[in-house]
Amino acid sequence: MPKLMKTAFDPISGVSMSRERNDIDYTMLNSLVGYRLRRAQLAYFENFTATCTEQGVTPGLFGILAIVYHNPGLTQTAVAQAIETDRSAMVAAVDKLEKLGLIERRPAENDRRSYALFLTGHGITFTENLHRKVLKHEAHFEEVMKDGEKDWLLDLLTRIIDLDR
Amino acid sequence: MPKLMKTAFDPISGVSMSRERNDIDYTMLNSLVGYRLRRAQLAYFENFTATCTEQGVTPGLFGILAIVYHNPGLTQTAVAQAIETDRSAMVAAVDKLEKLGLIERRPAENDRRSYALFLTGHGITFTENLHRKVLKHEAHFEEVMKDGEKDWLLDLLTRIIDLDR
DNA sequence: TATTGTTATACTCTATAACTATA
DNA sequence: TATAGTTATAGAGTATAACAATA
Structure with a gap:
C-alpha cells in the first residue's frame, strides 16, 4: 500500500496534524506522546x-x-x-x-x-x-x-x- | 524508592549497560530499541x-x-x-x-x-x-x-x- | 509470620468463524 | 457475491488468591 501523507500544522495545539492514508483525522491522538x-x-x-x-x-x-x-x-x-x-x-x-x-x-x-x-x-x-x-x-x-x-x-x-x- | 544507577559502557556492543536498581544486568534487553x-x-x-x-x-x-x-x-x-x-x-x-x-x-x-x-x-x-x-x-x-x-x-x-x- | 513455587481463577485484549440483514 | 453489525468462542497476557513446603 502506498503511503500518502498530507501534513498540516494546527496553530492552536502546536501539533502537526495528519490526515493519514485512510483520510482519517488523528489530531487528538497524535497530540499525545503516549x-x-x-x-x-x-x-x-x-x-x-x-x-x-x-x-x-x-x-x-x-x-x-x-x-x-x-x-x-x-x-x-x-x-x-x-x-x-x-x-x-x-x-x-x-x-x-x-x-x-x-x-x-x-x-x-x-x-x-x-x-x-x-x-x-x-x-x-x-x-x-x-x-x-x-x-x-x-x-x-x-x-x-x-x-x-x-x-x-x-x-x-x-x-x-x-x-x- | 531512590533511583541508583551505575552506568557503564560496553565497548563490544556499543551499548550503555546499566545494572539497575535491583542490581540486575539488562544488557541484552537494553540493546534493543524495541x-x-x-x-x-x-x-x-x-x-x-x-x-x-x-x-x-x-x-x-x-x-x-x-x-x-x-x-x-x-x-x-x-x-x-x-x-x-x-x-x-x-x-x-x-x-x-x-x-x-x-x-x-x-x-x-x-x-x-x-x-x-x-x-x-x-x-x-x-x-x-x-x-x-x-x-x-x-x-x-x-x-x-x-x-x-x-x-x-x-x-x-x-x-x-x-x-x- | 513471611516467602517460594505452584495451581486455580478471572479479566482484558485480540483474533476467528459464523450468522443475519442488507448491498 | 460481498459487506456491516453481531454473537460466540478461543487464545494470549496479566493479576489475585490460596495452598504446601520451607524459611
Missing part, C-alpha cells in the same frame, strides 16, 4: 515477535532468556521482578523453556524452596543467535534515523523509563 | 490509563472517542480500521460508550446495514476535558526532555510508524 509511543512500539514489536516466532519462542520467553543469560542463578521470583511480571506467570513460561531444552531449574543452594535458573549450553547459543537476529531486524528501522538519532532515542527513552523510579 | 520503546510506552500508559480510569473509561474507549470527535459520522467498521482493531471488538465498546451517554449510533443514510457514530453534546465536552487532563498528565514526562526534544521525539516516532505503510 499514543505515538504505543504505535511505534507496536511497529517494532510486530517485527520482534515475528523474529521470535521463527525461532519458536515468544517475546516474553526471550525476555526471560536475556535476563538469565546475563544473570545466571537467579530464582524464578527474581526473574519475575526483573521483567516486571507476576511470579505465578513464570511457572508455565519456565516449563516451556525447560521443554525446549533452553533453561534448567537447579535446586538453590541455601534455600530449599527455590530454584536457581541457568541456561543450558544450547540455551546460550540459542539466545545469542536470537539476539543477533533481532538486532538485524531492528536495523530496518534505522533507515529513518539520521546520524546519532538512535543513541539520542535510546537515551531519551531511558530517561523516561527512569523518571518515576 | 524493548526500551516498550518500557517507555508502559510508563506513559500507566499514567494515561489512570487518567482515563478516573473519568470512567479505558484507553481503548478514549481512542474511539478521539476518532469520532474529529471524524463524526464514521461507521463502526471505519473506526475499527482507524484504531486497527477488529470490528467485532467494536460492538461491546460502542455499547459501553452509548450507556455512558457519550456516543450515539444513528442509522446510516445510504446503507441500512451500518450505523454512523456521533458524539453526544456531553460526549464532546467529556472528550475535550479528558484530552486536556491526559495532556496535563503527560507534561510530567517533559521534565526529562530538553528544549525541542519533544518535537523531535514526536517526529522520529512518526517516521517509525510510517516506515512500513
Whole structure:
C-alpha cells in the first residue's frame, strides 16, 4: 500500500496534524506522546515477535532468556521482578523453556524452596543467535534515523523509563 | 524508592549497560530499541490509563472517542480500521460508550446495514476535558526532555510508524 | 509470620468463524 | 457475491488468591 501523507500544522495545539492514508483525522491522538509511543512500539514489536516466532519462542520467553543469560542463578521470583511480571506467570513460561531444552531449574543452594535458573549450553547459543537476529531486524528501522538519532532515542527513552523510579 | 544507577559502557556492543536498581544486568534487553520503546510506552500508559480510569473509561474507549470527535459520522467498521482493531471488538465498546451517554449510533443514510457514530453534546465536552487532563498528565514526562526534544521525539516516532505503510 | 513455587481463577485484549440483514 | 453489525468462542497476557513446603 502506498503511503500518502498530507501534513498540516494546527496553530492552536502546536501539533502537526495528519490526515493519514485512510483520510482519517488523528489530531487528538497524535497530540499525545503516549499514543505515538504505543504505535511505534507496536511497529517494532510486530517485527520482534515475528523474529521470535521463527525461532519458536515468544517475546516474553526471550525476555526471560536475556535476563538469565546475563544473570545466571537467579530464582524464578527474581526473574519475575526483573521483567516486571507476576511470579505465578513464570511457572508455565519456565516449563516451556525447560521443554525446549533452553533453561534448567537447579535446586538453590541455601534455600530449599527455590530454584536457581541457568541456561543450558544450547540455551546460550540459542539466545545469542536470537539476539543477533533481532538486532538485524531492528536495523530496518534505522533507515529513518539520521546520524546519532538512535543513541539520542535510546537515551531519551531511558530517561523516561527512569523518571518515576 | 531512590533511583541508583551505575552506568557503564560496553565497548563490544556499543551499548550503555546499566545494572539497575535491583542490581540486575539488562544488557541484552537494553540493546534493543524495541524493548526500551516498550518500557517507555508502559510508563506513559500507566499514567494515561489512570487518567482515563478516573473519568470512567479505558484507553481503548478514549481512542474511539478521539476518532469520532474529529471524524463524526464514521461507521463502526471505519473506526475499527482507524484504531486497527477488529470490528467485532467494536460492538461491546460502542455499547459501553452509548450507556455512558457519550456516543450515539444513528442509522446510516445510504446503507441500512451500518450505523454512523456521533458524539453526544456531553460526549464532546467529556472528550475535550479528558484530552486536556491526559495532556496535563503527560507534561510530567517533559521534565526529562530538553528544549525541542519533544518535537523531535514526536517526529522520529512518526517516521517509525510510517516506515512500513 | 513471611516467602517460594505452584495451581486455580478471572479479566482484558485480540483474533476467528459464523450468522443475519442488507448491498 | 460481498459487506456491516453481531454473537460466540478461543487464545494470549496479566493479576489475585490460596495452598504446601520451607524459611
